[in-house]
Amino acid sequence: MEQSRTPQQEKQQSNRFTYWLKTSITARMLMVGFLVIVLLIPLSYINSLIRERSYRQTDVVNEINDKWGSDVLIYGPVLKLPYKTYSEKTTYNQKSKTYFKETETQINYAYLFPEKLDVKTDVKSKSMYLGNFESAVFTSDFNINGEYKAPDLKSKDIKNEDVVWDKATLIFKTTNVKGIKTEMMVKLNDTPYNFDTNFSDNNNYKNRLDELETGFINQDILKDTFSFNMQVSYDGSEQIQMIPVGKTSTMSMTSNWADPGFIGAYSPDDETRSITEEGFKVNWKVLSINRAFSQLYLNKIPNLTQFGFGTKFVVLVDEYQKSERSAKYGFLVIGLTFLIFFLIQTMSKIHIHPFQYLMIGLALTMFYTLLVSISEHSNFLKAYLVAGVSVVTLITIYSKSILKSLKFSAFIGVSLSALYAFIYVIIQLENYALLVGSIGLFLILASVMFVSRKIDWHND
Structure with a gap:
């Protein structure tokens, strides 16, 4: 039978363990x-x-940007041209016990991109603070010029007599409608046309593109090559981008912001790029061969946001x-x-x-x-x-x-x-x-x- 330990032995055992912990x-x-x-x-x-x-x-930066104006992405202008398509419907008449055919006419739309698109923008940037947090905001003045050749839908097997020439309009898509400071207007061969907003519940929030559309264009303008000019100012923040819808697209940007970051699918020209402490000046040129989309689409305007390019106004605060x-x-x-x-x-x-x-x-x-x-x-x-x-x-x-x-x-x-x-x-x-x-x-x-x-x- 095992003997129980005495209190003195237990104390000695405890002292040995304490000593072991210490030494x-x-x-x-x-x-x-x-x-x-x-x-x-x-x-x-x-x-x-x-x-x-x-x-x-x-959250604070987003709050600043929401109040001043969000990022800017421009897409267009795009010529919207309605045309007729025909389908035959066979109907059985119970009284005469015969079949007869009737032709139904539907209106569809063709979307044509310009031959030339030149965008010049002057950006006046500044830092805006809310508490301890900073965001880059700007006021940008756009001058958008370009040229359309006379529309021709024969490549899509659409006859000229099926085109509804007097219902043609011009579409311009953009983010940050809230930040637009001037009336939206385009001149076609010096003839002015105002834009109105086309609201759609189906707009993809991720793309955030609002659609603006003119009234009907004088069909005489469409008979030959015509030019367009737009001037628009934005209050925006963080970045400016455009989508190169022109067969030849160019963009030049000048700003007083010293820390630009160039983003998107295309880089600016290295030979003409200038970045100093007083600001920067850059140029882009994108040819149709440089992008994987055509100049003509039927039924809907494609989502081309992946081809956007431009400048991000970087705030060098990464604490x-x-x-x-x-x-x-x-x-x-x-x-x-x-x-x-x-x-x-x-x-x-x-x-x-x-x-x-x-x-x-x-x-x-x-x-x-x-x-x-x-x-x-x-x-x-x-x-x-x-x-x-x-x-x-x-x-x-x-x-x-x-x-x-x-x-x-x-x-x-x-x-x-x-x-x-x-x-x-x-x-x-x-x-x-x-x-x-x-x-x-x-x-x-x-x-x-x-x-x-x-x-x-x-x-x-």
Whole structure:
């Protein structure tokens, strides 16, 4: 029968376990690893905070743009030409017991694109703020010119006598109708025609294109080549694009915005492109051979938004993106910092309580909340410096009281400063971030291996 332990034996056993926790390298490693995992919880909340603030920025920018005017995409003008089609219907007459045929006439529409389309736009841009958030808004003046040849539908087996010439109209599609500042009018051979809005419940919200249509065009204009001219001004935001519906389409754009981004299916001409601190000037030219659609469509206007091109007015404010990238290295920062304290504790036989490790870890996580909050009121570099200096100073002073050594606390301060500087460099890099990060981590690993080579890991 097994003898029960006396209170004195249980106390000795408890003292041995406590002593093992204090002196065992394995126990310290397990404790440090557990605390690192625990600190992932506040790090996850910080990542959620960064995403929430980023979504808030997007909402505020959208609110600014909705009030001022949204992005601009122009599509047209497009000539809408009605024509007749015929179908025969056979009907049986019960009284006469005979069949007879009747011809039904339907009206369909052909949509013709211009031979030449030239768009010139002058864009006056500025930054608009709501709280701490910024959006790029602009006022753009468009001068749209072009040329149509006399319409001919014979290629689609449509006879001239079936075309309803006196019912032809001109269509212009555009986003941001709310932002139009001038009356919409087009001149055909110097004859003015006003546009009216064609509202449709079936408009695809994704494309956001509203349709404008003129009254009936004088059919005499359509008998020969004719020119058109439109002048329109928009209050808009973020970007300007056009769809190259002309057989030869050109666009020139000038602006006082210093940070353009060229978007869409076609790039501007490199030889004539000019970008300075005072603004930019660019030109595009798109030929019919450069795009995969024809000049004539029947029954409906095709969705050609994928062929749009133009300029995005970039706001160089990516603090939340940089903060999010920085927070992704939070696990690395906490792990390496704890590793430094662990090595100092192991080599110097200084006792560090788990609570003190926890305080150091929480101070490291506070870096990211400081970074996000300060960057909303300043630029990222200043926010990073303030947050980094604050946290490094706090941990250095705290480690002085723990380790009772100026040498060790100074080493920790220098190591943390180097680590934050290393991460800042990685955040700023794009193409070489992986290379620099890999080299840096290799050097850190080599340093740890060198420093820990003489530790007696078996003395547990």
